[in-house]
Amino acid sequence: MKPATLVRLAAGGGRTDALRMAFTAASAVLAAVVLLAAATVGAVPELGDPGDGSAAWNTRYSSPLIAEPGLRPGVVMTLLLLAVPVLFLAGQSIRFGSPARDRRLAALRLAGATPGQAVLLAAAETATAALLGSLLGTGVFLALRVLLDHPEADGRRPLPTDVLPGIAAFVLVLLLVPVLAGLIGAFLLRRVIITPLGVVRRTRSRKPRLWPGVLILAGVFVPFVIRPLGEFLAHAGGSTGRDLSIAGAFVVVLLAVVGVVVGTGWISYTGGRLLHRFGRRPAVLLAGRHLMADPWNGSRTLSALLAALVIGAGVLGYRAYMVTQFAASDAADRLSADGGEGYGAENSFYLNSVDLVRVAVAVGVVVAAAGIMVALAEGIVTRRRTYAALVAAGVPRRVLGESLAWQTLTPLVPAVLVALTVGLSLVRGVAQEATAGGGGTCDGTEAQCADLTSPYWHLSPEVTLAVPVPLGQLAVLGGAALLVMLLVVGVGLIFLRRSTDLDELRIA
């Protein structure tokens, strides 16, 4: 097939296909903007003079997050983390309107396309939409760069609007999103057999196993041995040991997130079984059976939200640790004979930096919710003929709406609790208490200082404070996620209303 034919066929679908391409392109716009922003922060040069102690501070920027080289990788990481739910949103958008696309692909197969060409077409459609989105996103990024460029009176800028990432970064971002989207599109078709007479989807009949639970437990309990293990490794192996313990921590975080996401499949199935076993109303029965029939739908659609919650809970735990650490330092300073300066005004700066990550998590939750909304709408549209037939037979729409709410919220509530617990445990495993003080300075000669009991020594008492569990903030985070999901269900009900329009019986 010639590339021109491929593009023409890929972009030549109907209204649903156009809508799917628009969704995919919109998520690619977001992804491109976020990734280019990360690349820009990464491209900020280090201007300071290492010789005079101002090592690498870039004084062109008023925001310490951009000026201080130690904080810049954190900003880049935060932006990259933000790109994750955006890419999940792209993944959900690709699924939108799949029955219409399936019919089109089947028709193409009937016209002589090979199975490989059909998959290639689907992937090309996604990649084309994502490429358009990437190009548009690059335009949006360049426009934002101009619009947000407001130097202050002293000439410094709050944002690095005077820096551009290198050409390589631009090309990488432009290609990364379409390539990823195309690969995801092809990946989603791995269980689909496109025949000339229609599309057959192979379903997983195996029930979810408990092994994801082991990963969740690893996420909850392994952090408690990370610290002693890290200390041992650092003691025994020096910097290599320290690097190993940091790598171990990353692996644990990854395992925990994967465990929560995959474990939601098991939660969905078990929740479905319980609803089916104990539910009395038709709506509950429908929801229970739906969850049991496709338990992986929960983990697929909720994955970005749960990942954001794991990270969000971890950030809240870390913030609680920082606040406690500052309190311990201040207390130690007050108790020391000569008094100290403590962190003072720097406290708010560090806390603000962490709060920036909290904002990123909040944005991540909203973007993830948008992805879930697309998935929910897609599920409703796919089943619209069955729903319309049920309504025609007298099943009240209220029953279908109730069923939709049950099947969304049943796995969500326990999954949110697990995600928050795991996220918090990741931090509490290594930071249950904060310690400050306990050191000393000696203003005598070497001989005088040799005697630790000499009056030349000024010892500060050690202060250890327990890090509290930020229950209130966790409740706000979990509550906000549930609230956002309730809104998503509300929008889903509007889709349901439209999809059970009895005219569907004519066009189905």
Add this chain to the structure above:
Amino acid sequence: MTALLTGTGLYRSYGPTPALRGLDISVAAGEIVAVTGPSGCGKSTLLHCLAGILRTDAGEVRYRDQDIGLWSEAARSRLRRTDFGVLFQFGQLVPELTAAENVALPLLLAGSGRREARKSATLWLGRFGVGDLADQLPGAMSGGQQQRCAVARALVTEPRVLFADEPTGALDVLTGEQVLTEIVHVAREQGTSVVLVTHEPRIAAYADREVALRDGVLDPTGLGLGLGA
């Protein structure tokens, strides 16, 4: 015979395109009426209007002497749950529910307990020869078996009127005739009226009377598919 269901001066359009243009029809208790005609003549629209699925733009549909066009959507839904049964060509069974659960659904909606609903459902599945598939999901059944389940679901509440829109359209000839024979048998047995939409003469032949449509009105030739009006 006294009319159980009547439609008088029924008019319904989709945008600028009229589907029904002042049509009159009546169905007596226990009567099987075939609505026939070419594609696009308004057969399904007539069925949807009579079943209260669609509102007419003009005219009235009376069931047991009450104008159901004046009823709320909820009241018409209740009517379809209690007094009417609805059967389509395909896409009616909930894919995640077993055959028995699908058939039990209308009973559960009407407030029956799960055990008694299940018992009735199994009984009805047995009547249509698919009792041994009670615990199967629709995806594991053939088209004919699925349609038998759908018929059982439409009749499980013992409705006074069964509306069937091309109920055998997706089945092979033999299976289609088997299913229709069973529908007619049960309808006769319990005195259920049937409004049967079809464009096939051999299916229309199962009816007591044929109402032939053409362009949204009764076929002026009255020939229909040959059964006679």
